[in-house]
Structures are given as structure tokens and as C-alpha cells.
Amino acid sequence: MRDWVEHAIWWHVYPLGFVGADTTGADRTPVRRLDHLERWLDHVVDLGANGLALGPVFESSxxxxxxxxxxxxDPRLGDDADLDRLVEAAHARGIRVLLDGVFNHVGREFGPFRTAQDDLSSPDASLFRRDASGALATFEGHDALVALDHSTDAVADLVVSVMTHWLARGVDGWRLDAAYAVPPEFWASVLPRVREQFPDAYVLGEVLHGDYADFVTRSTVDSVTQYxxxxxxxxxxxxANFFELDWTLQRHTDLLATFVPYTFxxxxxxxxxxSQISDARHRAHxxxxLLTVGGTPSVYYGDERGLTxxxxxxxxxxxxxxxxYPATPADLDPAGQDTFALHQELVGLRRRHPWLHTATTRTLTLTNTVYAYESVGSVPxxxxxxLLNVSDxxxxxxxxxxxxxxxxAHDADGGQGGRWSVPGHEWAVLS
Structure with missing residues (x-):
């Protein structure tokens, strides 16, 4: 794990949506929009975060x-100089930048794919996987997404060149999109070549389910998404079933013996x-x-304002x-200010206890509607x-x-600090 990641808290943004670009393919007019995102960097700092995790920024259909x-x-966002300026402005504020690497598949306008379509015997055709019939394969049935062939040196060389190109321009790491669909051995061959040049880069893989720890070990990524x-x-x-959360936190503690998951x-x-949690009183929980268990936490843009x-x-x-998102933070709906203040409070708590990055949890009380756990670090x-309470x-x-x-929470032990009472639908963090 890169040392700086211990203190990382990400603000995750989907750039094309954030800046209001058309994503249907109907309007791909070049417009320099990344300065819109740059105007929000102080918002990241105000939140208490110190990382900007970007969705795709490369030219796409x-x-x-x-x-x-x-x-x-992507011309809908701007040009290379605009991204350089965004990264520089982020770094000036102490904000790291993560890019989204879509290395499992490409679009049908990808230059080598067009060549391969016309001539399956061309060298470019070796970049793409074939299905059982010999036709060029697609990703999970999406006809617009053409699968790369990760058994070839050509694809490994392409991915290494892309990753090192943008790391050399100043970005701090990569999220590997659909990493679960790529053989772990591919990443294990690519990442050492990248780290030879950029040992401080953080690499996160998108993995939905399965044996996370095994994937990390075999692929050599730093982390995976903790779905x-x-x-x-x-x-x-x-x-109102805290048994599900408790069971998962036990698994989460086991994972921390191998790697630190990316949490969200x-x-x-x-x-x-x-929109997932219908009772607004329980969203804070x-x-x-997120901010009191082990992991590298991420806040998705808009969640800090309670968007649905x-x-x-x-x-x-x-x-x-x-x-x-609007032009500036001042243009946000003021109705989300309480949610933002809560995020600031809990992100601040997290920043004051950096050991939580690798903290494990132990259950103290567990019922369907009441859950208490302790998060512990490596020293006493x-x-x-x-304390979490979703009962009446x-x-x-x-x-x-x-x-x-x-x-x-209220001391229910006559000042002895051994019993605590939490009101219905409330929560507390104690030391």
C-alpha cells in the first residue's frame, strides 16, 4: 500500500455528467468544460477530503x-492541457487525483478496432478477443463494447503505456474498470512494469463479488471496491436487520489482513x-x-448534499x-447544508483518527435494530x-x-462510563 493512501478520503465524480456534457453520442461538440470541475476543488477541501477520483476522461463515443x-x-471535457491544469490545481490544494482506466474493452470507434473489422488478419486484430465462432467478442453482451484480448503482449503493452503516460503527466493512481472481467494474471504482469516507474501510484480494481482477497493477491492491485x-x-x-451488517463487517475484518478495501x-x-434508505433518520447511520471502519473511504458527488x-x-x-452540478458551490440547494455539515463532522473525525484506515471491528451489542461495535487499531x-439505533x-x-x-448518547452508568443510552433512530461515536 502506498503510504499516502492511509490518509486518503476520495470525492468521486463522474466528469461527463458533472459538467453537463451530452452522453448519448448525439452532441460531441468540443467544449472546454474541465474548468467547471476545477471550480469545485475548494469544495473538496471544505468537505475534508483530499482525493479526487474521476470517472472516464478519455475520448469516447x-x-x-x-x-x-x-x-x-474527451473533447467534450477539453484537451490535455485542461486536464494538466486540473491536476496541478488539485495538487496545489493537497488533493490527489485518480483516473478511471477502462482496459477491459473499447468502443467501436477505437482506431485499431476499425482496422480489425475490415481485416481480421491485420496486426490490430490481435488486440481483440474472439468468441467461440471466431467473431470479435463483446463485453457482457453490450454490442458497443468490444473486449480486449488480455492473453496477448500487445494488450499488456498498450495498458502499460496508457497508465505510465498519464502518471508521468502527474496523476496519482488508477481505478481499473471491470477489473473482475480481466484475468488477475494480466494485472500481475502489467502492474510491476508500471510500478517500476511510478512506485507511489495507487491502483484500485473494480470487483463486484467473489474472493476479494484472492483477487488482490493474484492481481497485485492495492485494493478493490468493497461492494x-x-x-x-x-x-x-x-x-432493520443489523445481523446482515455485522456478518459483513466480520468478513471485512478478515479482508483487512490482506489489503485495505476501497469503501463507499x-x-x-x-x-x-x-433513495436506497427510505427513512431519512437512518441515512446518517x-x-x-463508512467513516468508522477500516478502508479507504470515498464520497460520491451529491451524496454529501443528500441528493436522490x-x-x-x-x-x-x-x-x-x-x-x-451547478457553476459553484454557492449555487447548490441550501436544503443539503445539514447533510454536508454531517459529512464535514464525520470526515473530520476520520482525519483525526488516521489509524481507522486499517481498524478492525468487534461486536458489542447486536439485535435487529440496535448495533454497537468497537473499532480498534494496532495499539491499545x-x-x-x-452505537447505532434504528428502533423507536x-x-x-x-x-x-x-x-x-x-x-x-447519554451516560447511563452514573458517570462510570460503562453503559450508554442512545435515543431512538440516533447514533453516536464514543472514545
């Missing part, structure tokens, strides 16, 4: 995941937290979990969770107690602590 040219910034914890967090709160409660591919949005399985079904004084009634739990750091 529609939504960014159907790449045309890995070495060119199990994402699902268990909102689902446990929505269904929202991203560009899922329904927003404020999800953020409490439902992902739908249809054309344009991602639009609701990938909205345009690294310990926080988290006050809940009293046995937990040794002396101070309420955030949330609402």
Missing part, C-alpha cells in the same frame, strides 16, 4: 466507457443512498459506518445518479465505540467509553 482514444482527453459492505450497510438500515456508500453505478437518484436498467438509466489507545425506543448498551465524539 457516449458515456466514457466506450473508449476511442486512451491518449486524448459487499456497500450492500450490507444500506440494506441493514433499510430492513454510493457511486456512479448504483442508486443513491438517499450509513455515513457513520434511482439507477434504472434501461438506456439512460444512469442519468439520475450522474447529474450536472486506538479505539472508538460506535432508547437503547442502552454496555460499552466502556468516556467521551461522546459525535452524535447523541
Amino acid at each position: 457516449t458515456h466514457g466507457y466506450d473508449t476511442i482514444d486512451y491518449f486524448r482527453v 459487499e459492505l456497500w450492500k450490507a450497510t444500506w440494506s441493514a438500515l433499510e430492513s 456508500v454510493g457511486n456512479h453505478d448504483v442508486t443513491r443512498l438517499a 450509513a455515513l457513520v459506518v 437518484g434511482v439507477k434504472e436498467d434501461r438506456a439512460g438509466g444512469d442519468d439520475a445518479v450522474r447529474p450536472a 489507545d486506538q479505539r472508538l465505540v460506535v 425506543d432508547d437503547a442502552t448498551v454496555d460499552a466502556t467509553a468516556s467521551t461522546v465524539l459525535a452524535g447523541t
Whole structure:
């Protein structure tokens, strides 16, 4: 793990949506829009985050995941100089920058694919995987996404050249899109070549399910997306079933013995937290979990303002969770200020306890509607107690602590600090 990642808290942005670019392919007029995102860097600092995790920024046909040219910034966003300026402005504020590498597949306008279509015997055709019939394969049935052949040296060389090109221009790491669809051995052959030149780069793989630790070990990525914890967090709160969250946190603790997962409660591919959890009183609880357990946490843009949005399985079904942002933070709906203040409070708590990056959890109290756990670091004084209550009634739990750091709790032990009461639908973090 790169040392700086211990302190990283990401603000995740889908750039094409954020800047209001058309993502249907109907209007690809070149417009220099990245300065719009640059105006939000102080917002990242105000949030307390210190990382900007960008979705696709390379030239593509529609939504960014159907790449045309890995070495060119999408003209709907600007040009290479605009991205350089954004990275420089971020670094000036102490903000690291992560790029989205779509290396499992390309779009049908990708130059070598057009050549291969016309002549399957051409050298460019070796970049692409064939299906059982010998035809060029696609990714998960999406005809617009053509699968690369990761068994070839040509694809490995391409990915290394793309990753090192942009790292040399100043970015700090990569998210590997659909990493789960690529053989781990491919990443294990590529990443040492990248790290030979850029040993400080952070590499995160998108993995939905399966044996996360095995994937990390075999692929040599630094981390993977912790979808199990994402699902268990909102689902446990929505269904009042903390047993699901507790079971997943036990698995999460096991993962921390191998790597530090990339944790989140929202991203560009899922329904927003404020739409997943119908009871608004319980949405804060999800953020409490995110920022008090081990992991490298990420906040998806808009979640810090309580935005809603439902992902739908249809054309344009991602639009609701990938909205345009206004010109400046001052133009945001003031209704989201309380949610933003809560994010600031809990991100600040996280920053003051950096050992939480690798903290493990131990269950103190568990019912369907009341959950208490302690997060512990590697030395005795690294310990926080988290109390979550989604019932209508006050809940009293046995937990040794002396101070309420955030949330609402009352000493129910006559000043001894061994029992604490949390009101219905409230939460607290204690030390």
C-alpha cells in the first residue's frame, strides 16, 4: 500500500455528467468544460477530503466507457492541457487525483478496432478477443463494447503505456474498470512494469463479488471496491436487520489482513443512498459506518448534499445518479447544508483518527435494530465505540467509553462510563 493512501478520503465524480456534457453520442461538440470541475476543488477541501477520483476522461463515443482514444482527453471535457491544469490545481490544494482506466474493452470507434473489422488478419486484430465462432467478442453482451484480448503482449503493452503516460503527466493512481472481467494474471504482469516507474501510484480494481482477497493477491492491485459492505450497510438500515451488517463487517475484518478495501456508500453505478434508505433518520447511520471502519473511504458527488437518484436498467438509466452540478458551490440547494455539515463532522473525525484506515471491528451489542461495535487499531489507545439505533425506543448498551465524539448518547452508568443510552433512530461515536 502506498503510504499516502492511509490518509486518503476520495470525492468521486463522474466528469461527463458533472459538467453537463451530452452522453448519448448525439452532441460531441468540443467544449472546454474541465474548468467547471476545477471550480469545485475548494469544495473538496471544505468537505475534508483530499482525493479526487474521476470517472472516464478519455475520448469516447457516449458515456466514457466506450473508449476511442486512451491518449486524448474527451473533447467534450477539453484537451490535455485542461486536464494538466486540473491536476496541478488539485495538487496545489493537497488533493490527489485518480483516473478511471477502462482496459477491459473499447468502443467501436477505437482506431485499431476499425482496422480489425475490415481485416481480421491485420496486426490490430490481435488486440481483440474472439468468441467461440471466431467473431470479435463483446463485453457482457453490450454490442458497443468490444473486449480486449488480455492473453496477448500487445494488450499488456498498450495498458502499460496508457497508465505510465498519464502518471508521468502527474496523476496519482488508477481505478481499473471491470477489473473482475480481466484475468488477475494480466494485472500481475502489467502492474510491476508500471510500478517500476511510478512506485507511489495507487491502483484500485473494480470487483463486484467473489474472493476479494484472492483477487488482490493474484492481481497485485492495492485494493478493490468493497461492494459487499456497500450492500450490507444500506440494506441493514433499510430492513432493520443489523445481523446482515455485522456478518459483513466480520468478513471485512478478515479482508483487512490482506489489503485495505476501497469503501463507499454510493457511486456512479448504483442508486443513491438517499433513495436506497427510505427513512431519512437512518441515512446518517450509513455515513457513520463508512467513516468508522477500516478502508479507504470515498464520497460520491451529491451524496454529501443528500441528493436522490434511482439507477434504472434501461438506456439512460444512469442519468439520475450522474447529474450536472451547478457553476459553484454557492449555487447548490441550501436544503443539503445539514447533510454536508454531517459529512464535514464525520470526515473530520476520520482525519483525526488516521489509524481507522486499517481498524478492525468487534461486536458489542447486536439485535435487529440496535448495533454497537468497537473499532480498534494496532495499539491499545486506538479505539472508538460506535452505537447505532434504528428502533423507536432508547437503547442502552454496555460499552466502556468516556467521551461522546459525535452524535447523541447519554451516560447511563452514573458517570462510570460503562453503559450508554442512545435515543431512538440516533447514533453516536464514543472514545
